[in-house]
Amino acid sequence: MIKIRGLMGGTLVMLALAGAAHAQPKAQILPPARDTREVDSLRRVLAQHPHDTFGTKALVTLMFNFQYNDTAQAGRYGRQAARLATAIGDRKRLARVGYNLATLAAQGGHNDESVQLHLRSAREFAALGNPLWAGHNFANAAKRRINQGRFAEAMRLSLRGLRLRQAAHDTAAVADSYGAIGQIYLEQQNLPAAQTAYEQSLRGWQQARVPAYVIHCLNHLAIIHRDAGRFARARAYVAKGLAVVRTQPDTTANDGLLLTLAVLEQHQGHWAASLPLLRRVEAAFNRRVAGNLTPGARADLYSILGESLVQTGQAAAAAPYLAQALALARSNRDLQEEADALEGLADLAAARADYRAAFAYRRDMELLRDTLRLAATTRTVAELQTQYETEQKEARNRVQAARLRTQQQVIRRRSVQLWAGLAIAALLAGVGYLLLNRRRLRREVEFAEERQALQQRRAAAVLEAEEAERRRIGADLHDGVGQLLSVVKLNVHALSEELAPRLSPDEQRRFGDALGLVDESVCEVRDISHNLLPNALIKRGLARAVREFLDKMQQPGRLRIRLETLGLDDVRLAANVESTLYRVVQEAVQNIVKHARATEINLQLIRHAHELTLLVEDNGVGFDPAALGPDAGLGLRNMASRVAYLGGALDIDSRPGHGTTVAATVPLPA
Known part of the structure; x- marks a missing residue:
């Protein structure tokens, strides 16, 4: 019997191996190691600056250092950073620490708290004029709602994030948003819409040249075509993904594609062909990243492997895998995986001719699937109820508004009738007042224009008189004082030469000083005259x-x-x-x-x-x-x-x- 798997057959494994799409798609897949020396240095900075921006920066960086190693300590630093940033009005750090606290809340499974923190951080980034990071917050809030199965809200948040990221022209971020939208459609089994969204995401990741997420999109497109029965196209997408994997030093993504291909073989009834592929994936899990896989991903793999073993007549080998799948699903409270494991156990019991156990397993499976269908219906009904209540509230508001408008119209008609007579009288009085006021204003304008003209004429007269006085003083200095000083200079010079033989050296020096002073006076008078009356200007x-x-x-x-x-x-x-x-x-x-x-x-x-x-x-x-x-x-x-x-x-x-x-x-x- 073929089990149709939408996401568990490939997505969880792909995310465990290649890293889930993130608001910053180019970030490292592996968590960064804590730098002890940097932590010590940041703590010293914090001790020196406990109440200013430097302290806030240190707290944010400390939070990042502990985020992937000690989430409790990271949370304490984050909350302290938020309080300090709020106290000093550091909105930039407040926005960033809100984003990191939201990520921590998601890591702890607190999706509602994570969404609220992301929305608060988005508002801060929007106020700072940073639409890209506001978009990152909306995108991550949408992923939290996807985890909760609240797909209508997730779609609204994804579209808001997409618009902001498109406005910022961030190719990788836009590709990430399309991937989240594709996941929403895939969860709702809207395969055509999911295909369109993942094709958009694939083009973005190819343009951004991020191979891990190119493989992620190719794997999802293979799952979509596989579940739609287009097996040849699904196989082609797997082949494209494997070709990209071969160009990369990290080949972990190869196992996610192999798992998708194995489920494809199951869909086509090639149970024996699926087993080697599943064994390779299992070996890779055990050898490399089994400790990092979620219980749901491991339960999915064991359920798929157990089903192939049952269908190929290896009931004894299938039993421990299906039992592990059931235990992991129940410990993780994953009803979908629990139902898949029960279905495999039912097939196993039937293969062993234990029809009582097969009936019991299948009965439990049907009860779980009824519960899942009821939960999905309940979510849909809740969303429809919310929409209905919103529409009803809007309708009541419209009725109340219509009644209010009617009452206002009646009041306005009566008011018009009441004020009409007064308005006519006031109009006549107003016309008379306006005529008088217009005449007064015209006179004021005329007076203002006359004052301005007088001021301009006065300023012009002052400047012209000043310039004329400068010319007169300059001419007097040049033609009067300047000429007299020149004559004095000639006479002193002639007297100096005439008396030179009879003068002592001291007397000659004094004659020379007098002649220098007269010469300096002539130059000074000439400079003043030229400044007052520049010859070059004339x-x-x-x-x-x-x-x-x-x-x-x-x-x-x-x-x-x-x-x-x-x-x-x-x-x-x-x-x-x-x-x-x-x-x-x-x-x-x-x-x-x-x-x-x-x-x-x-x-x-x-x-x-x-x-x-x-x-x-x-x-x-x-x-x-x-x-x-x-x-x-x-x-x-x-x-x-x-x-x-x-x-x-x-x-x-x-x-x-x-x-x-x-x-x-x-x-x-x-």
């Missing part, structure tokens, strides 16, 4: 004047100034624009020299089609513009007022220790 334009000014400000070895101009070399701007911008450059550079302690200044003058941009940057000590408040320096206020006079905008960006950037944008007339 004759050659803004770019040349700025370049000459910066050449004078250069301090070799102490201050380097770079100038970049674009669109200004052969173009003259309006006189007021050139003079105003020149003063802004003067003020900005002199402020840097006086206060910034900078070693570099970068200055840009760029002319666009309809505006001109000035940018002055330095690497000095910087300052906080907001801290100046109303007491800002006169230089900054002068620059702002000059740029505003031209209709432009001035922006100052500075922080202590990060230099200063002054940017001005001035519109240009067509």
Whole structure:
């Protein structure tokens, strides 16, 4: 008699050998060994930082070190990390430790607790803007619900995880989600849907190049085609899986495929052909990983092997396998495996002509299968009941909402009738008020425009008067004081040469000092005159004047100034624009020299089609513009007022220790 096995025939063995799909599919299959030196170092860090982020990080890492070796200690570290992360508001560590605590709960069989922790961790990761790890949490919560047989909820969680993982473009994680969806369909015997999901998962794992999970998907597809009666296609998928196994140094996955192939032989009635395959799988279990197999996986193998032994006339050899299968299934409370073992024992008793025992075994088997069908029906009914209650509640809410809307409509009609007369009167009063208010607002706007125009004219007059005064003082200095000092210099020089033969060395030195002071005064007057009335600005334009000014400000070895101009070399701007911008450059550079302690200044003058941009940057000590408040320096206020006079905008960006950037944008007339 053939037993149709959906998952136990291959999945549990495959998971035991190759590792179950995980939220991080590329993680190691074998648990990491605990690093004692790292644990000691982390404990020292925790002792030094018991109340800050470093302590939280140490606790999370300690939890991971004990997670696969001492789950109780790992749980203690995890709960301590969660409390500390909550206390200090470390949401990143809180999200991560929630994920690890959920994994620990699942390892202990506490599926409901694991689901709640995964959902809480998902919310934290979503708040942190990490949709991928939120998706990992939903995917693992779905696997816990699959273990509980709550497939409707598992499907909802799997789809949420799939959408988040797809949005993060994580190929391996998307493949993992499709694998979980395929498992849900397979548990419900929806073979076409399971096939589609596992084919999607296979393509993802092949693209991610993870051979263990490629084999996992090929094995499931073989099981699906086998149970659907497509034996040739099932055999082809097993062959593909074995070909992948041969390319890998770890050949444990070979045994899962061999078990699937053995059950396929049973389906086709080739009982003798299934025995060598099952013996190879049994030897591999005993030699390598029998201690790591779940009781359900071992019960499944012994039940399948015992069935083949019975069908090939080896009743004595079959008896201990079937007895072990029954004992393991009962110890694990696995009703499906217990029913399979009882069926094998019934066939064994019939082969021995012990029909009373065969009847008893088959009766117990039918009772168990009735119990399984009832449990499945109960779960379905519970889900339908929940859905029905939800729909009923929504229907009651809709009825109540409809009644409320009707009452509100009646109230609104009466209110409309009540307020209609008042509204008309209020409308008339409002129209009159609006007309008066509109007239008042128009006058206020006109006054505001006049005030703004007056302020602009005042600012323009002040700046023009200031520029005119600068020109007058510069001209007076150059033509008056400068000329007089030049004459004094010539006379002193002539007198020095005339009296030189009669002067003592000390008197000659004093004449020389006087002549040097006069010469220095002439240079100083000339510099002041040129600053007040730049000759280059008048004759050659803004770019040349700025370049000459910066050449004078250069301090070799102490201050380097770079100038970049674009669109200004052969173009003259309006006189007021050139003079105003020149003063802004003067003020900005002199402020840097006086206060910034900078070693570099970068200055840009760029002319666009309809505006001109000035940018002055330095690497000095910087300052906080907001801290100046109303007491800002006169230089900054002068620059702002000059740029505003031209209709432009001035922006100052500075922080202590990060230099200063002054940017001005001035519109240009067509």
